[in-house]
Amino acid sequence: MEYFFQNVLNALQWGSFYALIALGYTLVYGVLSLINFAHGDIFMVGAYVAYFAATMFLGEVGLGPGVTLALIVPLTMLATACVGVALERIAYRPLRRKGAHRLYVVITALMCGLILENGNLALLGASRKSFPELVPTTVYAFAGLSVTNLKLAVIATAVAAFAVLHFIVTKTKIGLAMRGIAWDSFAIPLMGVPPDRIIVFTFILGSGMAGLAGVMFAMAYPVLEPYMGALIGWKAFIAAVIGGIGDIRGAFLGGFLLAFLEIGVAAVFPSTMRDLIAFSVLLVFMWQRPTGVFGVARNQKI
């Protein structure tokens, strides 16, 4: 039983990472019907920005770990938001303006991801970076379970981020416009809504979430390398699809579903079988429910 609950805690932590990244995928897809395949690499950029900022604040500036942490979280989110907006302005918007086929936009997104990965490799080299310890690890043990303060912080951060996003999408003027543009981008400007501004805001939110995930991941697993965003990015995308891409509740739930499935499989089968079995189960699930948990089938007007 203890083993079971220990795995639940591990799944909650991994689910939090997947959920934070999946939220970014789903926000952008909801507004643009575009899978921003560079999103996993924005997560990687976030981890690296956090690394350099933390190193500078702790070393040259001489700030304490607590102050450094308080500064690097918003700074990283701001930096990744800027990267997201830059991608939108430089790569996606020109294609959108020209009415390019969605296939070209997807290929462009993949290329942007490769540029971020290989740009990092070219600038910083292949050597791994070790993230400094900002929060001393405290282990809480109770009823035979052990959980670290970082693990709890990651889970709490994911829940808080989802709550903030849910508030923005459901209770604000810009959230109402985001939901409108997600359904009918043709009619939305005639309500006086500037679509480009809404799209930029969506990229800011989504990329900010990836940056937040990058900071939390770097603190929990303090070894960074240029391709760290690729696999977790793909998995988060799959999580978003399972939950029903375009719906933030789906992204959040999908992240945890995927993590529970992975950890559950690894607990029973050899770890080498983890991804094979987990994704086979998900494939069967997608046969049964192609739109995901919260997704709705959309009629296409022709």
Next chain:
Amino acid sequence: MPIFEIKNLSMVFGGLTALDNVSLSVEKGSTTAVIGPNGAGKTTLFNCISGLYKPSSGEVVFKGQRLTDKKPHQIANLGVGRTFQNIELFNNMTTLENLMLGRHMHMKTGLWASCTWWRRGSKACRLEIDHRARVERIIDFLDLQSARNRFVGGLPYGTQKVVELGRALATEPELLLLDEPVAGMNLEEKQDLLFWLQDIKDQFGVTLLIIEHDMRVVMEISDKVMVLNYGKPIAYGAPDEVQKNPDVLAAYIGDEQAAAQAGGQHA
């Protein structure tokens, strides 16, 4: 002085001329109908006015401002509202939310101010109450109480048309473009809509520009009618004059039948 003018407007798609030198002048508070056979360029004309299409030549002027250089959301902000031939509602939202989205350009609450919406007396709360009140007035005006909290995708077609009209009204337009507002409605719904359109003119002071195929509706509510055929304006004037115009008859029912009908009228 007219509130709205179209001057020598042309729209060419590849080799096809959808609008050919169209001019129109609309007085404030009037109702002008644009009629013509299918493919005459009526919806294209509306799309040029709304900024969804950029005309090949000519200009559209509203309250002294050129609309031809502006983006659709800027045109909407100037006071041009619009409904569509094929309903363009946000099916993932309720009637109330659709109408609230129509208020978007009038909402002055930023993201940070929105965080205080739950605190009574805050700016966000006061503005939310004000926007809700305006939307509720439209819901009452259009008899949409039973649909207010229902997702619009599940509403009957006629009701959806009314919701779309309500959403356009929520933008507080001075000029309202209605693309086939009674298409697909039953007789009772049509009659209701005609009353509402008259009330919209009287109570809200809105100028109406309407595309409509139902001639009974056109005759009943229009002050002026413009007829388009293959993108060219072939007649303009009072509804009863236009109805008797031989060019209009020819456009709708063919030359020979038009001549026969005209002969029958003279006899």
